[in-house]
Amino acid sequence: MKFTEEHEWLRDEDGEMVVGITIHAAEQLGDVVFVELPEEGTTVSKDDEVVVIESVKAASDILAPVDGEITEVNSALAENPGMVNDDPQGEAWFFKMKVSDPSQMDEFMTEAAYLKFIG
Amino acid sequence: MDDLLQTPLYETHLRIGARMVPFAGYSMPVQYPMGVMKEHLHCRAAAGLFDVSHMGQVILSGASWEAVATAFERLVPMDVLGLEDGRQRYGFFTNDTGGIEDDLMFARRGDDLFVVVNAACKAADVARLRAVLEPEVTVTELTDRALIAVQGPSAEAVLAGLDPTAAGMRFMDVRDLTLGGAAVWASRSGYTGEDGFEISVANDEAEGLVETLLALDAVEPIGLGARDSLRLEAGLCLYGHDIDASTTPVEGALNWAIQKVRRAGGDRAGGFPGAEVILAQLSDGASRKRVGLLPEGRAPMREGVALFDAAEDGSQVGQITSGGFGPSVGAPVAMGYVDSDHSAIGTTLWGEVRGKRLPLSVAKLPFVAANFKR
Numbered sequence: 001m002k003f004t005e006e007h008e009w010l011r012d013e014d015g016e017m018v019v020g021i022t023i024h025a026a027e028q029l030g031d032v033v034f035v036e037l038p039e040e041g042t043t044v045s046k047d048d049e050v051v052v053i054e055s056v057k058a059a060s061d062i063l064a065p066v067d068g069e070i071t072e073v074n075s076a077l078a079e080n081p082g083m084v085n086d087d088p089q090g091e092a093w094f095f096k097m098k099v100s101d102p103s104q105m106d107e108f109m110t111e112a113a114y115l116k117f118i119g
Numbered sequence: 120m121d122d123l124l125q126t127p128l129y130e131t132h133l134r135i136g137a138r139m140v141p142f143a144g145y146s147m148p149v150q151y152p153m154g155v156m157k158e159h160l161h162c163r164a165a166a167g168l169f170d171v172s173h174m175g176q177v178i179l180s181g182a183s184w185e186a187v188a189t190a191f192e193r194l195v196p197m198d199v200l201g202l203e204d205g206r207q208r209y210g211f212f213t214n215d216t217g218g219i220e221d222d223l224m225f226a227r228r229g230d231d232l233f234v235v236v237n238a239a240c241k242a243a244d245v246a247r248l249r250a251v252l253e254p255e256v257t258v259t260e261l262t263d264r265a266l267i268a269v270q271g272p273s274a275e276a277v278l279a280g281l282d283p284t285a286a287g288m289r290f291m292d293v294r295d296l297t298l299g300g301a302a303v304w305a306s307r308s309g310y311t312g313e314d315g316f317e318i319s320v321a322n323d324e325a326e327g328l329v330e331t332l333l334a335l336d337a338v339e340p341i342g343l344g345a346r347d348s349l350r351l352e353a354g355l356c357l358y359g360h361d362i363d364a365s366t367t368p369v370e371g372a373l374n375w376a377i378q379k380v381r382r383a384g385g386d387r388a389g390g391f392p393g394a395e396v397i398l399a400q401l402s403d404g405a406s407r408k409r410v411g412l413l414p415e416g417r418a419p420m421r422e423g424v425a426l427f428d429a430a431e432d433g434s435q436v437g438q439i440t441s442g443g444f445g446p447s448v449g450a451p452v453a454m455g456y457v458d459s460d461h462s463a464i465g466t467t468l469w470g471e472v473r474g475k476r477l478p479l480s481v482a483k484l485p486f487v488a489a490n491f492k493r
Contacts, residue, residue: 030344031156033444034417034451052473054419056155056344056444078417 001089002105003114004065009089010108016071016096017105021053021062024118026088029055032081037073038095044070046104051094053084062094066104072096126172127265127322131329135340143238145173148342155344159446162311162349163487166271167341168332171310175241176261176319177248179232187232190256191225194247196368196391198378202227207291207306209376212247217367217396220247222358224317226293226306233293233304235266235317237358265325270315270349272490273337278305278316281331285316290491299331300324310346312353312489351452352445354411354484360422361409361440361454367393369400370456372409372484377401408462411484412439412453414470416477419444419451424470426457431476436461439470445486452486453479 002010007025011018026032034054044050044064051062073095077083083092099105109117123146132139137148148170150158161167181187188199197210207226211219221240226233236244241260248258269277278285282296288307296305301324309315320328332338341349347357356362362371379385383398391397414420419442426437442453453470461468464483469476 030150031154031444031446033156034419036418052418054444056348056446059419059421081417 001111002108003111003117004108005117006063006065007118008062008065010065010105011093013096017066017068017099018093018096019065020093021084021088022114023088026085029053029057029060029084031056032084035077035081035084035094037075037078038070040070040073042070044068044097064097065108066097067100068097069100070095070097124173126170127325128170128172128267128329131326132170132340135333137340137342140343142343143173145238147173148340150342150344151340153339155342155348156446158339158341158345159348161339162271162341162345163313163447164271165337165339166269166273166277166315166335167311167345168329168338169268169270169341169346170265170329171268171317172265172325173238174266175236175238175244176264176266177234177236177245178259178261179234179248179252179256180230180259181256184227184230187230187256188227190252191232192381192387193390194251194392195225196377196381196394196397197225198380198387199225199232200387201378201380204229205293207293207308211362211368211373211376212244213368213391213393213397214364215392217393217400218364219358219362219366219368219371220244220364222356222362224306224308228293228304233319239359261319263322264319265322266317266319267325267329268309268315268317269332269338270309270311270313270341271337272314274313274315275492277332277335277337280335288316288492290314290493299328301328303328307492310353310355311349312355312485312487313349314490314492348443348446351441351443351454352447352486353489354454354486356409356454357441366409366456367397367400367405369397369405370407370409374401404459406459407437407456408459409440409454409456410462411482411486412442412455412468412470412479413482413486414451414453414477414479417451418472418477420453420470420472420477420479424453424455424472426455426479427469427471427476428461430469430478433469436468448486454484457481
């Protein structure tokens with residue numbers, strides 16, 4: 001698993017990247033009450049706002065970590081947004097994407113480096 | 120953050136794991152380890168403990184109850200003189216254009232009036248009281264007292280376990296109680312829509328009282344996050360958001376708080392700032408009104424969302440002033456101002472969220488039934 005400074009994680013699954021937010025990010029957000037997912041098949045650029053996530057406190061965006069195409073979204077989240085708090089680094093993935101330029105992932109952190117990053 | 124004020128319970132908050140945020144010049148707990156959602160639900164199921172010591176507590180005293188009450192009526196459109204000893208009312212200071220300068224609770228304690236005002240307004244409120252009422256009335260801000268609230272269906276059992284006379288209080292009664300050795304001023308009121316008590320206690324006894332209460336199984340500490348969702352579901356206004364200096368009591372749907380005796384034809388009609396505007400609106404209505412709003416989808420609609428009368432084009436007919444997810448409702452809830460001709464219960468409007476217009480309907484307030492002991 002790789003981690004970004006935007007508090008996202010990416011996991012390789014059969015050549016596609018599964019994307020979610022970290023346990024730390026979920027704790028900071030508080031109870032998640034609404035998730036708006038992108039359309040499958042959408043082409044995105046790095047830093048596009050692809051997911052809207054609303055907690056009891058505020059709305060936030062999840063950015064595309066790299067350029068690519070959204071191949072699948074976790075529609076269970078729309079029905080049960082609380083999954084993001086229960087299992088952010090497992091069941092509560094947001095989307096899968098086909099990565100256009102794998103070199104964009106070079107800067108991403110290992111889990112150890114991420115844990116150091118959040119202090 | 121060095122210049123933030125602290126309540127007498129600051130150390131307690133830190134010790135029990137609160138996340139502190141700046142609020143109205145104070146460092147206040149926004150949530151505890153339980154989290155906003157569970158804190159909210161716990162308060163509606165058992166009892167929640169709130170530190171509201173940032174609020175202003177003021178005593179007005181004078182030659183007699185009549186002198187104090189009559190003087191205070193110059194600042195608020197409420198029946199103060201008719202308040203019985205040991206009873207409390209909701210009220211607000213108005214300005215010359217009929218707007219609301221702050222909302223407040225006032226209680227009669229013998230010949231004195233005990234007033235609780237919002238933290239963000241307290242300096243201005245005390246200045247206003249002094250300017251208008253002194254020297255005939257003495258205005259004393261009580262900086263030596265903390266204020267806590269115990270709210271929820273178990274609140275009565277919690278307090279009665281410490282002082283059985285608490286159980287005899289009705290909604291809006293005020294009484295002196297002895298809670299775990301501390302002599303306190305309690306009122307049966309709150310800001311959650313639940314039964315409950317607000318307790319004024321000496322600063323140096325606050326921590327001990329809170330420890331005693333938190334040791335009980337029914338009681339969990341509740342932060343500002345859940346305080347906001349609780350009051351929103353209860354349809355209660357947050358000053359500076361749902362009401363302010365530019366909104367009148369009639370626009371704010373607070374007509375119920377203005378007793379007959381202060382209205383046109385009453386024995387003490389008018390005589391408060393903005394009376395002309397407010398009395399006219401009481402008889403003729405206002406052009407806009409605060410209403411409850413229920414988004415039809417799952418997306419919360421928050422403060423600032425513009426409201427339209429059509430899914431496309433159309434005109435803006437209002438704006439949301441408070442909104443979020445209602446944990447007890449299990450769906451998003453909101454309040455806002457709409458033009459009066461769009462204020463009927465059931466009217467469909469559209470709120471613009473992230474560039475999309477999403478439907479919501481005008482709904483009856485409160486969103487959860489009040490649970491007061493009348």
